[in-house]
Structures are given as C-alpha cells and as structure tokens.
Amino acid sequence: MDWLFFGEISLAGLAMGGLYALIGLGFVIIYKATRVINFAIGEIMMFAAYLFLAFAGGMEMSPWVALPLAVLGGSLLGGVIEKIMIRPMLGESSISVVMVTIGIASILVGVVEMIWGADPQLLPSFLPRKPVFIGEMYLAPKIAYGFLIGAALLIVYLLYFRFSRGGVALRATASDQAAAYSMGINVRRVFNLAWVFGSLAASLAGVLVAATGGLSPQFGAIGLSVLVVVIVGGLDSIVGALIAGVFIGWLETVAGAYLGGEYRMPATFAVLAVILVFRPYGLFGTHEIERV
Amino acid sequence: MRIGDAKQSYEADEAILTSSTQKIWFALFLFALLLFPFVADAYLLYLGCLVGIAVISTTGLNILTGFTGLISLGQAGFMGVGGYTVAWLSANTGLPFPVTLLLAGLLAAAVGILVGLPSLRVKGLYLAIATLAASVFLHFIFAEWESVTGGMGGLSLEPAHLFGLTFQSDFGMYFIIVPLAVLMVLAAKNVFRTRIGRAFIAIRDRDISAEILGINLLHYKLMSFALSSFYAGVAGGLFAYFFRVVTPESFPLSMSIFYLAAVIVGGMGNLLGGILGAAFMTLIPEALKLLTAALTPFYPNAPIFMSPMLEIIFGALIVGFLIFEPHGLAEIWHRIRRFFSLWPFKN
Amino acid sequence: MSSILEINNLSLSFGGVKALQDVSFRVPENTVTTVIGPNGAGKTSLFNCISGFYKPQQGTIRYQGEVLAGVKPPVRAAMGLARTFQNIALFRGMTVLDNIKLGAHVHMKSGLLGSLAYFGAARREEMAVRSHVEQHIIDFLEIDHIRRQPVASLSYGLQKRVELARALAMRPKVLMLDEPVAGMNREEKEDMARFILDIREEWGVTVLMVEHDMGMVMDISDHIAVLNFGQVITEGLPEEVQKNPQVIEAYLGTSDMDSLRKKLNPEQEVA
Known part of the structure; x- marks a missing residue:
C-alpha cells in the first residue's frame, strides 16, 4: 500500500470533512431551534454559490467582496424561507414540514437553472494557488484554504453559541420552547435567526465547495451527504455534526479514490444504514422519552 | 339534489358505492374508460397510459405515506425493482405479462420489507432517511450489476404478451394498464374497509396508543411497506413494458419526489386524492409543453425554460398545497360535490 | 375474593426520577377498583406499566395468575387488558x-x-x-x-x-380507565358512572380506574388504593380509606383538621 497516497487522500478528505462539519453545524442549528429537518440545505448552498458566481464573475467584483455578499444573500434566503414557507407550517406534523423543504429545494433548483442555465460552471478562483505541503503530503491549495476559512467560521460559531446572549436564547429555545417563551425570549425571532445562521454556515461552505469542484443545478445533491452527516452524528448534536462531518468527508473521498466515484454515495449510506439499525438517534443524539 | 336512502343491512351500509346515484356515475365512468381508446388520438392514448401507471404507483405510496404515516423517498427505487424484474424476465424466460408483473410486484414487496425493517427501531423522519438510503443503494445496483441490469445502458424489452397476443401499441397497453389500475385502486379501497386498513390509520394517527390497543406496530408497518412497494413494482413493470427500455436513469430520485408530490397535491390518506394527484401531476408537464410550443414563435428561448419551470411548479405545488390546502385536490372535489348534492336548495 | 391483577413491589424510574417505588396492591375480580392520589403520584405510569409500554426495573405484575414480564403490549391487549387514556387517544383520521x-x-x-x-x-x-x-x-x-x-x-x-x-370492543377482562370523568359536566359524569357500574355488573368486567373526582370514586368503587410520591399509602374499602389520616395528609397537606381550617379561613379566626 502506498502510504503517501493514502495520507494525501485522507488529508483532502479530512479537509472536505471540515466543510461538511460546517454545513452539518448549520443543519443542526436549524434543527435544534425549530425541529425542522431541512432538506433544502444543499440548494441554499447552491444558491449562495451561484450568487458568488454572479458577483465575482458576471459583475467582476473582487472575490473578497463577492464572498461576503454571496454568504449574506444565502443567509437572507434562509430567513425569507423561514418567514414565508416554514412559519405557516408551525404545529403541523414534522413530515409535512419536511415535505415543504423538499418543495423549496425543487423551486430553488428551477430558479437557479432559469437564471444561470443548466450547464456546469467554474467559479473564478480566489484562493492562493501555492501548493500546500504537510510533511511530505501534498494538499490542493483550494481545499486547504477552503478548510481554513470554514474552520474559522466554525470556531466563531461555537464561541458565539457558547457565550453570547443570542446563543443562550437559541439553546434555551432548543431545550424547552414553552419555557423559553415564558422567560421572555422571542421564540419567533430565534426561529428566524436559526434559519439565518444555519443558512449562513451552509452558504459559506457552498461557495468553498463549489470553488473546488465546480457548480451546476445538481450541486444541491450534496445535501444528501449532509443528511448522512447529521444522522450519523445525531440530529441535535453539534459535537456529533463536527465529528461525523469530518469522518463522512474522509470516507467519501477515500472510497472515491480507491473504489471509484460511483462508490462515494453507497459507502457513506452504508455507514448511515448501520447507524440507523444500531444507534438510530446517531452517535451523539438524544433519545427522547416517549409518552402516551 | 340527493336525498338520504336507508339501508336494510350492515353489508349495504359498508359497500363502497352506497347510493344508486353513485352506482350510475361509477358505471358511466367505467364505460368512458372503455370507450376512451377508441375515440382518443395517439397522444391522448399515450397520456392515458401514463396516468394509469402513475395512479397505481401513487395509490401505493398513498397507502404508505398517506394512510400509515411513513414517508418514503424510495418509491422510484421500488418501481425500478419492478421494471428491471419485468425486463430481465421477459429477456430470459419469455413468461407472459401477468406472471412477470406479479413477480415484479412480489420482488419489489420483498425489497420493501427489507427497507422497512429499520422501522423496528426508528420512525418518522429517520425512516424517511432509511428509504433514501435504499434508493441510493438500488440506483447503485441498477447501474453497477451489469450482468443482470445491463449497467448504464440498461435493458430493452420485447412487448408484453399473453396467449400469443402481443401488446405492442399504446392501444394494446391501455387495455393492460387501465383495468389493472382500476382493480388495484378498488383493492386498496377494500383494505381500508377492514381491520388492516384501520390498523394502518391508527399507526399514522397515534402509534403508541395503537400498540397498546393491540396493534403489532412492526408487523403492520412492514405490511404497509410490502403493499406499497408491491404497487410500485407493478407500476414499474408496466412502465418497462410501456417504454420497452429501462435504465438507471428511468427511476431517479426526482421520480420519488414526483410521487410524493402527487400524494400531497391529491390529498394524503385519500384514495380519490391519489388518483386526482397522479393525473394532475402527470398532465402538468404536458400542459407546460403545449404552452411552450405556443410561446416559441414569440419567445424562441421558451423551450430552454421548460424544464426549470417544471421544477418550480412542482415545488410550488408541494409547498402551496401543504400550506393552503393540506387535504389536497380531494378536499376541493368534496367541496364541489357538497355544493351540488344540495343544489339547487342552497345558495 | 380472588385477584385478577396483582402488583408486587413495582419500581420504575426515569434517570433519577422515581415514578414508582415498591408499589404493591391488588385488583379483586369483578370489582371497580380505583387508584387515587395527587397529581404526579405515578398513577398513569402505573397504567403504562400494566399496559406494557413502560418496563419497570423491579417487581412483577401478575394477571390471572400469570406474570406479565416480557409480554408485549399488543399481546396484553389480546389477553384482555383494555384501557382508555388520560388525554384522549382517539384516531382523528x-x-x-x-x-x-x-x-x-x-x-x-x-x-x-x-x-x-x-x-x-x-x-x-x-x-x-x-x-x-x-x-x-x-x-x-x-x-x-x-x-x-x-x-x-x-x-x-x-x-x-x-x-x-x-375499549369495550376489545372484549376486556380488565378495563383500565384513566380519569374517565375528568373535564365532564355533572350530567356526563353521572352517565359515565352508570356505564361503569353496568359494565361491571352486566359484562362481568373488572374495572381499574384512576380518578380525581372523589364523589364519584367513593360512590362507585369497591376497592381503593392510594398512591403518593410513587408509593402505595393504603388500600381497602372506600370507608376505610376515607378515614385514614395518611390519606388526608396526602390530599390536604395535614391531618390536623383544626390547623387546616385556620389555613383555609384565616379571617374567621379574627371574627
């Protein structure tokens, strides 16, 4: 076995996994606060990446202006979706709400294709191109720097949710909506903010992933990988999303490199199937007590 | 205006068609279905067959998602199992179509049970994700198991045959698809007149109470999966006979979402809704095609926008119906009927 | 009278919360037996254990002489254990x-x-x-x-x-009713009490009930068990239970009737 090759593949996979962890975090934020499983998260990522393409490519802005604008656009989209399509579903069965997010995903794919066409496109490159070596192992610079930016946001998020007022409100709402409401927390606002913050994380990851692999209206399928991440980690566990994100990213890349691209999805979904059978609430998720 | 009619027996009271008005309408409807292929042109006939296939598959998914409350993203995968079964059998055995379709349904049902097994431990959305995993695996098998499925190129089929008759044209296929659709919808209706259907609905409404009242949850969830995927398998088999070719791309994930949309738009947990939803969702792309053709002389770009427009319309229908009319087209239909059943004595 | 249902040393806890501690009582056959106790005393948890939905950590439930451990809820239903639910569990569809x-x-x-x-x-x-x-x-x-x-x-x-x-369609031998008259008006309560008595007399069904309405409990019960903080304080005939000082204390917080009256009506003292 060629250990150097394995090391390089693993490194690329782990870096990719870091971005999965970020998207997973966005997903978990939304789920924890609102109990909505967001099947449209991949499409929100895609939308932000196309915004970046429009700003940096079409309008020829500096990528460092376009990136925050695109991420902002993606998070606004999340907020708007929550306000006009998710809020009316408050109190409906979780299955109905999930289906609404599936519908939203379909709308976003159509809109993107309508505006930017169906053909795959490349994002203008904006990350440093100097090869990165860790020891002897080579890591593609796009992936390395993408990982660093993603990791930075991830750390900011973790600190924010641990220490800020907003973070406390979010965690309070997650653990008991009624109690949070009676303590004067504006639960509706928390719901909205959760969507905004969750979409923000997803949007940044969306631009970074698209920068390494290109962009097309099918890009949202990455949402399926994210789904695997959050189920394996546990839907309501931030730690779970981080660990599972890194692991699934690594597994996908290694399976793709050694077995072929067609094995990427089956490999991760096999892990998912095992988890569903043996630890249905994920590695770190909480299992709620059922009542009659 | 319809007036009440008293029943003499419980049997009469529990019949599917309880009034003579209903019986007449139903007979007229069947007669129209029979007459349709003789008056319709080739295009309408083609649509009729498509709607028939969609009705069978939607009814199956409605049993699982609408009546038992188990959301499935695997419907296209189960249809694929049926489609490939029929394709393989017709290439390798020469069995007549009733046998191949039955086997297609049974194999799909077996796969359905396998996919439903995690429902022993997980429910709700976790189960939906198990069905998603199943559809990923099935797609992988369709694409990679080349010796059986023909890989990415897929398999092509001989026309359906029985007793020396071959059903090559849409005209012939219509007489397989539509009677089967009618039969399978009626069978589903029957299920919901008995203890099994009640058990399904009980699981959907309150699974824990249902268990305490004597319903073995795993048993009935698996039965619902089996029944639903049997319908999908038969629909997939008909799909294969109708298009005479199956490839991994014949049964994409978007097809599962299409059927979910048909169930929602039609009305979850309502068989009539499933029929309406299937017809509506099948006809929308066709209506859009007509509209595009009409617009092309003025906007030459119109055809490019057709496929994304379709995505937007499907998505908007799902969202719109869930928010504004969660009981779907069936509810609208009932409203219209209530209006006419008292007409003209109500304003 | 022989017991159709016997609860022996039943304990149930969720994490650190002890819902039931060493609960024992019996349900004599063809009686109306009522479990009373303040809110949170563990009455519904007890029903859930009998139904097989909760698995007690300790103790046994004996039904018609047979220990029920490991028997799944649907099988218990088929054996004749039927019930209703505190917060109505009808199938809305x-x-x-x-x-x-x-x-x-x-x-x-x-x-x-x-x-x-x-x-x-x-x-x-x-x-x-x-x-x-x-x-x-x-x-x-x-x-x-x-x-x-x-x-x-x-x-x-x-x-x-x-x-x-x-529940009656389940052809029960033991019918468990979780607060059958909660939230009803007087007329509805009287109807329900009549039904319960008829079910016992005409159908020969044993009724096990949880109820807060003391008037009704005392009127129609043959046997009463009192639960407080997950423990059985006493069981017996309605008259016996009514007089038991521990029961009065559990319900009213004190057994000293004088001090209770003072608490309830302080102004009277002044006047």
Whole structure:
C-alpha cells in the first residue's frame, strides 16, 4: 500500500470533512431551534454559490467582496424561507414540514437553472494557488484554504453559541420552547435567526465547495451527504455534526479514490444504514422519552 | 339534489358505492374508460397510459405515506425493482405479462420489507432517511450489476404478451394498464374497509396508543411497506413494458419526489386524492409543453425554460398545497360535490 | 375474593426520577377498583406499566395468575387488558365507528389477501364485528347518532365515551380507565358512572380506574388504593380509606383538621 497516497487522500478528505462539519453545524442549528429537518440545505448552498458566481464573475467584483455578499444573500434566503414557507407550517406534523423543504429545494433548483442555465460552471478562483505541503503530503491549495476559512467560521460559531446572549436564547429555545417563551425570549425571532445562521454556515461552505469542484443545478445533491452527516452524528448534536462531518468527508473521498466515484454515495449510506439499525438517534443524539 | 336512502343491512351500509346515484356515475365512468381508446388520438392514448401507471404507483405510496404515516423517498427505487424484474424476465424466460408483473410486484414487496425493517427501531423522519438510503443503494445496483441490469445502458424489452397476443401499441397497453389500475385502486379501497386498513390509520394517527390497543406496530408497518412497494413494482413493470427500455436513469430520485408530490397535491390518506394527484401531476408537464410550443414563435428561448419551470411548479405545488390546502385536490372535489348534492336548495 | 391483577413491589424510574417505588396492591375480580392520589403520584405510569409500554426495573405484575414480564403490549391487549387514556387517544383520521371497530382488531383474523379482495371470511368477519359493535356497544353507550362523524368534531365528553366504546370492543377482562370523568359536566359524569357500574355488573368486567373526582370514586368503587410520591399509602374499602389520616395528609397537606381550617379561613379566626 502506498502510504503517501493514502495520507494525501485522507488529508483532502479530512479537509472536505471540515466543510461538511460546517454545513452539518448549520443543519443542526436549524434543527435544534425549530425541529425542522431541512432538506433544502444543499440548494441554499447552491444558491449562495451561484450568487458568488454572479458577483465575482458576471459583475467582476473582487472575490473578497463577492464572498461576503454571496454568504449574506444565502443567509437572507434562509430567513425569507423561514418567514414565508416554514412559519405557516408551525404545529403541523414534522413530515409535512419536511415535505415543504423538499418543495423549496425543487423551486430553488428551477430558479437557479432559469437564471444561470443548466450547464456546469467554474467559479473564478480566489484562493492562493501555492501548493500546500504537510510533511511530505501534498494538499490542493483550494481545499486547504477552503478548510481554513470554514474552520474559522466554525470556531466563531461555537464561541458565539457558547457565550453570547443570542446563543443562550437559541439553546434555551432548543431545550424547552414553552419555557423559553415564558422567560421572555422571542421564540419567533430565534426561529428566524436559526434559519439565518444555519443558512449562513451552509452558504459559506457552498461557495468553498463549489470553488473546488465546480457548480451546476445538481450541486444541491450534496445535501444528501449532509443528511448522512447529521444522522450519523445525531440530529441535535453539534459535537456529533463536527465529528461525523469530518469522518463522512474522509470516507467519501477515500472510497472515491480507491473504489471509484460511483462508490462515494453507497459507502457513506452504508455507514448511515448501520447507524440507523444500531444507534438510530446517531452517535451523539438524544433519545427522547416517549409518552402516551 | 340527493336525498338520504336507508339501508336494510350492515353489508349495504359498508359497500363502497352506497347510493344508486353513485352506482350510475361509477358505471358511466367505467364505460368512458372503455370507450376512451377508441375515440382518443395517439397522444391522448399515450397520456392515458401514463396516468394509469402513475395512479397505481401513487395509490401505493398513498397507502404508505398517506394512510400509515411513513414517508418514503424510495418509491422510484421500488418501481425500478419492478421494471428491471419485468425486463430481465421477459429477456430470459419469455413468461407472459401477468406472471412477470406479479413477480415484479412480489420482488419489489420483498425489497420493501427489507427497507422497512429499520422501522423496528426508528420512525418518522429517520425512516424517511432509511428509504433514501435504499434508493441510493438500488440506483447503485441498477447501474453497477451489469450482468443482470445491463449497467448504464440498461435493458430493452420485447412487448408484453399473453396467449400469443402481443401488446405492442399504446392501444394494446391501455387495455393492460387501465383495468389493472382500476382493480388495484378498488383493492386498496377494500383494505381500508377492514381491520388492516384501520390498523394502518391508527399507526399514522397515534402509534403508541395503537400498540397498546393491540396493534403489532412492526408487523403492520412492514405490511404497509410490502403493499406499497408491491404497487410500485407493478407500476414499474408496466412502465418497462410501456417504454420497452429501462435504465438507471428511468427511476431517479426526482421520480420519488414526483410521487410524493402527487400524494400531497391529491390529498394524503385519500384514495380519490391519489388518483386526482397522479393525473394532475402527470398532465402538468404536458400542459407546460403545449404552452411552450405556443410561446416559441414569440419567445424562441421558451423551450430552454421548460424544464426549470417544471421544477418550480412542482415545488410550488408541494409547498402551496401543504400550506393552503393540506387535504389536497380531494378536499376541493368534496367541496364541489357538497355544493351540488344540495343544489339547487342552497345558495 | 380472588385477584385478577396483582402488583408486587413495582419500581420504575426515569434517570433519577422515581415514578414508582415498591408499589404493591391488588385488583379483586369483578370489582371497580380505583387508584387515587395527587397529581404526579405515578398513577398513569402505573397504567403504562400494566399496559406494557413502560418496563419497570423491579417487581412483577401478575394477571390471572400469570406474570406479565416480557409480554408485549399488543399481546396484553389480546389477553384482555383494555384501557382508555388520560388525554384522549382517539384516531382523528377515522370515524367514530371505525375507531370502535379498531378495538376489535385483536380478536379478528383476516389477512392481507382477504382484505384486498374483501371476500369470503374477511367480509363475514367485518360484518360480524359491525353487528356486535352496533348491538352491544353503540346502543349501550347511546352514541348511535354520532357513529358516522369524524372523532375530531365531537365534544370532550362524547370523545371520552367513544374511547370507552373502543375499549369495550376489545372484549376486556380488565378495563383500565384513566380519569374517565375528568373535564365532564355533572350530567356526563353521572352517565359515565352508570356505564361503569353496568359494565361491571352486566359484562362481568373488572374495572381499574384512576380518578380525581372523589364523589364519584367513593360512590362507585369497591376497592381503593392510594398512591403518593410513587408509593402505595393504603388500600381497602372506600370507608376505610376515607378515614385514614395518611390519606388526608396526602390530599390536604395535614391531618390536623383544626390547623387546616385556620389555613383555609384565616379571617374567621379574627371574627
């Protein structure tokens, strides 16, 4: 076995996994606060990446202006979706709400294709191109720097949710909506903010992933990988999303490199199937007590 | 205006068609279905067959998602199992179509049970994700198991045959698809007149109470999966006979979402809704095609926008119906009927 | 009198919370036995253990002499343990009639093929259930006028009655009623009390009930067990229980009636 090759593949996979962890975090934020499983998260990522393409490519802005604008656009989209399509579903069965997010995903794919066409496109490159070596192992610079930016946001998020007022409100709402409401927390606002913050994380990851692999209206399928991440980690566990994100990213890349691209999805979904059978609430998720 | 009619027996009271008005309408409807292929042109006939296939598959998914409350993203995968079964059998055995379709349904049902097994431990959305995993695996098998499925190129089929008759044209296929659709919808209706259907609905409404009242949850969830995927398998088999070719791309994930949309738009947990939803969702792309053709002389770009427009319309229908009319087209239909059943004595 | 149900040293806890501690009492056959106790005393948890939904960490539940450990809830239902729920658990997607027929599920046999065809044995079985439900349950509980209605449209009292009907369709030997008259008006309560007595006398069913309405409990119970903080304080005849100082304390916080009166009515003292 060629250990150097394995090391390089693993490194690329782990870096990719870091971005999965970020998207997973966005997903978990939304789920924890609102109990909505967001099947449209991949499409929100895609939308932000196309915004970046429009700003940096079409309008020829500096990528460092376009990136925050695109991420902002993606998070606004999340907020708007929550306000006009998710809020009316408050109190409906979780299955109905999930289906609404599936519908939203379909709308976003159509809109993107309508505006930017169906053909795959490349994002203008904006990350440093100097090869990165860790020891002897080579890591593609796009992936390395993408990982660093993603990791930075991830750390900011973790600190924010641990220490800020907003973070406390979010965690309070997650653990008991009624109690949070009676303590004067504006639960509706928390719901909205959760969507905004969750979409923000997803949007940044969306631009970074698209920068390494290109962009097309099918890009949202990455949402399926994210789904695997959050189920394996546990839907309501931030730690779970981080660990599972890194692991699934690594597994996908290694399976793709050694077995072929067609094995990427089956490999991760096999892990998912095992988890569903043996630890249905994920590695770190909480299992709620059922009542009659 | 319809007036009440008293029943003499419980049997009469529990019949599917309880009034003579209903019986007449139903007979007229069947007669129209029979007459349709003789008056319709080739295009309408083609649509009729498509709607028939969609009705069978939607009814199956409605049993699982609408009546038992188990959301499935695997419907296209189960249809694929049926489609490939029929394709393989017709290439390798020469069995007549009733046998191949039955086997297609049974194999799909077996796969359905396998996919439903995690429902022993997980429910709700976790189960939906198990069905998603199943559809990923099935797609992988369709694409990679080349010796059986023909890989990415897929398999092509001989026309359906029985007793020396071959059903090559849409005209012939219509007489397989539509009677089967009618039969399978009626069978589903029957299920919901008995203890099994009640058990399904009980699981959907309150699974824990249902268990305490004597319903073995795993048993009935698996039965619902089996029944639903049997319908999908038969629909997939008909799909294969109708298009005479199956490839991994014949049964994409978007097809599962299409059927979910048909169930929602039609009305979850309502068989009539499933029929309406299937017809509506099948006809929308066709209506859009007509509209595009009409617009092309003025906007030459119109055809490019057709496929994304379709995505937007499907998505908007799902969202719109869930928010504004969660009981779907069936509810609208009932409203219209209530209006006419008292007409003209109500304003 | 022999006991149809015997609870021995039952303990149940969730994490650190002890819902039931060493609970023992018996349900004599063909009686109305009532479990009373303040809110949070563990009454519903006890029912859930008997139904098999919660698995107690310790102790046994003996039903007709047989220990129930490891028996799954649907099997217990088939053995004759039927119940209603505190916060009405009717199936909202079904009519009243279908809800009641669902209760008969465990006593029916028809399989999937019979159901699909609605032919032969399956059809005859459905008809037999329908006529049993109509003649013995719907008539008895006086709910003929609502049989076609979806349950969601009914008043609270009627919903409770439909739940009772569904439990009766299970052909119970022990009928467990979780707060059968909570939230009812006086007339509805009297109806319900009459039904419960009739069920015991005419159907020979043992009734095990949880109820807060002391008037009704004392009127119709043959045997009472008092639960407080997950423990049985006492059990016995209604008169015995009423006099027990521990029971009075559990309910009113003190057994000293004088000091209680002072607490309730401080102004009187001044006057």
